[in-house]
Amino acid sequence: MFWVLLLLLAWAVAGVACTRLCLAAVAAAAAEPRDGYADVDAGPGHDLTLYEAAFLSGGPGRVADVTMISMARQRRLLLAHTGWATVVDPRGRDEMERSVIGAIGPEGQSRIAPVRAAAAGADAVRRLADGLVRAGLAVPDGGAGTTVAAGMRQVRAAAVAVLALGVAALLLPARTGMPAGLVALWFALPLTLCLSCLAIARFEARPYSRWASPAGQRLLGALARRPAGEGDERSFLTCVAVRGVRAIGEPDLRAAFAHRDQPWPPR
Structure with a gap:
């Protein structure tokens, strides 16, 4: 009767995960009237900057990506196809650029991956995040959106675990x-319990983003719908901020991020 023990374990895994998701959904529904980021009128008339759009779309890492790409397009930072960054102009024009230059170090050259990680964790990005949270455009750490999303991930993992236990x-x-x-x-x-919870959460719960609040998502949608001029530099950077490095059309610049883990410096 060892299979009965596996069945009990499957029920325990499914029950705990589904209970956590239900509790998170209830907490999110109860918190909506108090959460600034849930306010329909949050952020009216706010014109997103490139850094704000990058954070709301992809978080701190996206902000670092947009900063490095912007500097590279202005020929103030060299992003080699081998995955290394070299400082050309050591004078940063804003806090984000100074964070990138500081992350590269005094030698003026470093691999892109550690630069991205260091710049994403800089104080400038944290201040940007705090400002977006206060404006009601970003989800605070541990907010309802992240809790519900985490609960859904746990239920998906539980469904896989139940399936594996059944096969065993x-x-x-x-x-x-x-x-x-x-x-x-x-x-x-x-397994049906897990799948049912996921289906209900998908159709009943409002869409949550890891970074952007509903108000922030609306601004991002409006930003993405704006017409882009041919060869417009800001339109290009806005596209990268919203869609990430996959929106880069330049082969050399795309290769710099695709091969940023190469262990050798550019020649």
Whole structure:
């Protein structure tokens, strides 16, 4: 009867994950009237900067990416296709650029990956995040959006775990005469619970973003719908801020990020 122990474990995993998701959804619904980022009128008339759009779309790492790409387009930072960054102009024009230059170090050259990580954790990015949270455009750490999203990830993981436990039970050499179909049916019950919770959360819960609040998502949507001029530098950087480095059309610049983990410096 070892398969019964696996069944109990499957129920425990599914029950805990689904309970956490339900509690998170209830807490999110209760917190909506108090959360500034849930206010429909949050951020009216706010014109997102490139850094703000980058943070709301992709978080601190996206801000670092946009900063380095902007400096590279202005020929003040060289991003080699081998994945290394070299400072050309050591004078940063704002806090973000100074954070990137400081992350590269006094030698003026470093791999892109550690520069990105250091710049993403800089004080300038934290201040940017705090300002967006106060404006009601970003989700605070531990906010309802991140809690619900984490709960959904846990339920998805629980569904995979239940499926794996069911397969393990079916592969047991002896089930004391229990038909395989009946064993599979027992494991289908906790799996159905997980899938049902995911379906309900998908259709009933409002869409959450890891970084942007609903008000921030509306501003991002409006920003993405703006017409872009051909060859417009700001339009290019806005596209990168919203979509990430995959929006880069320049082969050499795209290669710098695609191969940023190369262990050798550019020649």
